[in-house]
Amino acid sequence: MKTNKLFTINLDDGKGSFKPTKEFNNLNPLLKCDILKDWFYDVQKEYNNSVAELESFLKEIRNETT
DSSP: OOOOOOEEEETTTTEEEEOOOHHHHTSOHHHHHHHHHHHHHHHHHHHHHHHHHHHHHHHHHHHHHO
């Protein structure tokens, strides 16, 4: 397994980015597509979990203010 800092976050402004490394860009195109598809799946899954968590949080806030 190999890891690189391809994803970065800025907690001050809530932004995230993906910056492919030279090593990643030099991979076989089929391998890059496979890796990116895996990441898309994982990121979408985490996004869906975060949305559900946010909805629950907002519901709690609404209940406390009514």
